[in-house]
Amino acid sequence: MQFMDDYVSPLDRTITSVFRDSVRQILHDGPFPVEVTTNHLFIERLTKCWAQLVSILIKFGLYSPKVFLTAGVNAVFEGRGQSHYSLVAWPLFLGELLQHAKLLQSDISDFDVGLEWLVAVSKPQHELYWENAFTYQLSKQGHFLFSDAVSTIQKIFSDKALLASTFGNATREMIKTKFSHLLSSTMLSMQHHLQKLQSSNAVSHEAYVNFVQEIISQIRSHCSDICPPPEFFFRRSPAYWPPETDPTLYLAGLTSYTLQLSSQQDKPRNGLIYYLWNGLRNSLSATEALYSYINRISKGAQQSNMLEFLLTDIVPSALEVAFENESGWLACEVYLVAVSRAFDRFPSSGHPVRKIMGPIQTLLQQMFNGICSHYGRLAIVFWRACRPHLFNLNNSPGDNSMNEVFEYFDDFVEAATACFKKNQDIDIRFKHFDIGKVGNDIAMKEMAREVQNNWRVNVAHGGVDVRMNDGTVVNHNFTNGPLDLREVLEGLLPDPDVQIAGASLDCYF
Template structure:
């Protein structure tokens, strides 16, 4: 009938009458079907959804489904906009009484009817279910949701004092509309969107009562990614409306319905005028409405095609930054960030970002102007107050007001910079990042940090530096991606990166480097950072140092022109726009030296290695860093320097990665390794190179000492405990220089005497005797032929000074400390002690010399807890000592002299030395029983064993008889055979001769004391010759001791063999 009417040309009023007539049977059928209920249809859905069911067709008993579907298909074939199934259903179920009532269950019954019948639209003309229906506009029944929504919203407007469940019901209604668009593909939602928009518009876009909302919907924060437009559990009514609006526009765009999009955009642009002045109190509800206004226009901007979008100026002008409240400005900036991120991420930055750039710069500039005028405005307000009111306004109140207002402005400035940073991070390439960068913003922020104290917060500078860091990283990444490619286009792109660096240098160099110099001159807290402001300060200082190094590399590679010449690294070390470090290295304080180390380390980490135009060496910087007070030591600042020095042999393999917790012990070890490396390089170099290196290393060590002097003055003014620790560390460093570098440079006299900043506890070695010993030991190891004689004279003279002063214990302590070093131990066991034993056996009056070396050796070999273990390299030196003892026993036996107390004491000390060697010999014998040197030692000790076998019986008899007479040499040494003469090397022989001659010439044997005469300077004062007291020997006690020593030695010998 409908088709027939459409084919016949009839007046419109006759068509309308015919369509009205046709709706009568349709309405009658709908009424009948509704009286039958929807339960049979629901049961059919339930049956079909069962997984075990195999038949995929409707049973004949499903009369209601057949009837409803037939009715729907009838209206589809009618193909009339005025005559639709949903229109007929609306007429049947939406009665005037229902739409004017408040029966919520009836409203829900209508919604239930709609959603129950919706699946029936999935059947085609043959009765099959079509999974992907083509869109049929006539199948959308928006009039029913529209009228239901309008009624519910009208009830809300009539009485806002609704229960909390009413809000949930409104949320559910809007969610259903969203579901119709998202899941059922209904396109033309303008009517429903208009109803929802009008409802919120009548409320100035405020949220429903009792809805506490403090942020934009989540999808607006992710416009640059893949925003989620499905309804989420925490979405509020207005946020669901925005998602409905967005997905409606996207669906319309997919079907090419640009006219509908244009109408929908125009329909939903608010025309509210808002003004939230900073002088007024602004309520959270008003701010939420302003946020919703921004979110609505932002949603339209994102969802609509570019040619239909609302103008950026609409959302920009919602807030006047110059006069608006802080919270309003923050909302406006967040809206800018949301849309700017979208524009940048979508690749539209070149064509669409310009308005956003102008918007951002305008807000930032207005806030800076406001920040600068705050103090004047507050004082003007104070002046304009009446006399009665102004007398209650104190200066503290004025200051607090100024501080409060400045804090509010700084919050806006900080968020603006943070938003710029977020947008910059969304840029996909260098070109996009360049458009996102606001050099004007950065220059204005840097200008506020050129002179201390600073007006702006550290957090603002931190964010500005993060923006600059992100941009510099983009340039570096862009250049690195084309570094190894040689095509013409890629070379041009690499040049583009260099040009970006040069443009950066020309635009912000003055303000940036002025700020950087000011920051690097600030004092640094070394006791740990407390609070966010101090942490921001520390981060800014560190970041400025790193950024300066990276930009310096960029300026050099980009051939930046400076004062008519190319930019060089040295420009950052001399006065000028680019200067960072104007002081000399050794004049820098320990805290500021950190910045230089980090700067150089950053250069090295970014593969910059041309330091030819600056007056320092990288390895020199490493060594200077090692002697810095530990509280100013930062391993993270030295990573690049560390790797460079490792490659140059100044760091051992096992310490490529230093521990994160620094210690003086580790630093001293690394310093000793570095100075040892210097010695090796000098020894291996040719004469010409050696001269150059010698000058260079001498300069380095002198700088080390000069720097330590300055640092001692700094630490002296601070923590006493830290200063004491540093003093002890410096003593170790000076000892290392004396030991390893005595032939490179001399020790500064400052470190050889006590002072206010540098002092020596009594237990220490102020004259560096131990270090002096070690220096000769190192030279002996290196094969220096003169070193052995020089070390002998040093040790012998040290003893004579101690003898003259009567302080042999000091010499024992120095000798014991020195023998802890392998080279000194080898010299003593292999040369010095054998010579002393030979001298002592020849002249018993020299016993003080043997006493010193015996006590030092026993203290070393005995150990504090466990005996010290000699290794295989020490055995040849042990053999020399044993042979010297054997020779001494033979000489006593052959001379046949009376065994006085001093001579018996010499024998006793020799046996003490032999017994001290047993722990090491027994261990070596167990580990390497066939060692050739051990065989020679055993051969030498067999003679001592023969002596011990016979001497034990004789001495036992003497001790049992308690006779005070001296032992008979013939009987004591009767077991000692006289073999071939023992041969010693030239050093032992020479040392023996020198000591014998010196004892004869300079030693003074008085009735009560032994002393020594030391050479004096011409016209100098006569030296005090105190000496040591002669020992009153008790022969009986000595004999008893010798007997016990022999018994112990022989017992160990039985274990050895």
């Protein structure tokens, strides 16, 4: 106390007000460009000096940190949105307070250092100066945004111990509100920068749009239930435009649903069924749109939860509908292609193989049962395309559960090929697998209703005619679907004994 009375208090009375007013005037009215090296160094030294003085005053209890951070005569960075120099120096000031005044140890109402960091690092590249120093200090002091942030945010609502260790006695709703505020404020800041750059810096504007697209995609994927992106980021405007390859952020939405599948609840599963099926219906307006849809599903299926969902709920449902109504093979073609491409990458993805072995086996058994009854051509194409990859999955250490169904498929292909070589019709019956109920009732109901009402096989020209909501009819030709089985099995495909892990699927799909 004696030291404070003899030195700190006189220092405050003598210097603080004069220095404070000078700093505010320079930061708000400085007539020099901060990009110039000498001026850059001057701003840095000025900010550090002010921060170190403030740190001393805070540590000795003369002031609360809040008076320098939020509003009032000592808050020289107040209104920084209207001052380029204040905005640039603000992260440096916060980094210095973190280092010297242990800012995170203070509970400051109406101030969130994590939010300030998010807003700072989401600025355009050419406006970043001292954000690295701010980031380093925040990380050094263990802020929760740096402790595997995405994983932490995802787990925090279901892990009570993690919630308590991170936020104390705060309730789940309070934390959700906090996260929502963090994200909405960050997106609002990015929107402001986009609108500002639109008319001032075309080169930086385009680069910043690309940066923001990635951020919005991540928010849509991981935080849509906490704070969905506003409409500004979904419509094209001079200030911002969504990615041309996925303007509706469909893949990001797919990721969001996939992350919720681990909850084992019906709501996210049912939501994903409608999301997938409505996405397919909308994509049928044009061939290019359908190909884009398949590509997005293929990418989504690289996540093991999504691949398992396709194998257990979507593909079996589509097959059941297709075995009853031939025009339904169009849906099978879409989802089997997506699954095939996922198999192409799965062995090297690092995901546990055992998790999908059971669903794969059941799916193949369902296909085989259907082939014996209906000679499902697309199922044969899928089998031949995926066999090399399925063989490798089946030969994973300790698992060869699909040997039986492999044998029956190969026998069927061999026998059918022999019949065609002799110009005979197929008259073969093999084992029927008892697989019980497969598919998802909701998915089958939606698919069957749509196929029955709006899809028709075009007998004259081939393919399937699909009636869209506006009454127009679009024809989609089968690439691998109900072709003549002889054409599928003869001359177009490699030897069934090929077991190369890297076999390309391009010639099949």
